[in-house]
Amino acid sequence: MCRAFIPLLLETKNPSILNVASTFAHIGNSHMPVYCAAKGVVVSLTRQLAVDYGEKGLRVNSLCPGPTLSPRVKGYFDSGKADPKPVLQKVMLQRFAQCGEIGDVAAFLVSDAASYVHGASIVVDGGQTIN
Secondary structure (H helix, E strand, O other), X not given: OOHHHHHHHHOOOOOEEEEEOOHHHOOOOOOOHHHHXXXXXXXXXXXXXXXXXXXXXXXXXXXXXXXXXXXXXXXHHHOOOOOOHHHHOOOOOOOOEOHHHHHHHHHHHOOHHHOOOOOOEEEEOOOHHHO
């Protein structure tokens, strides 16, 4: 975390940091221990920064997207290197998120509409983490 930009953020109206983690910060996944642990660190760092800078008015939150059909993921499935069915079996809504669905939540979290959301880890996963 570069502390040099925090004073600049504090000069703005409704300053906010949004860290991007993953649902794997909250659940495990086979053969991905380092990735899952790293995403857990992002969520923990978010909470610590929220403690450190909240009283100064800087909001800090993290976004934990679930399976998202980005162009890269779509290309991976289209190439036949992987089957999307096992992934979707773990998602209650039985579909991948569209990138815009994740982006809409990110935009909300940094907006004035979320001015009282602080230190939160927002999971946007179609129900993956409850399955």
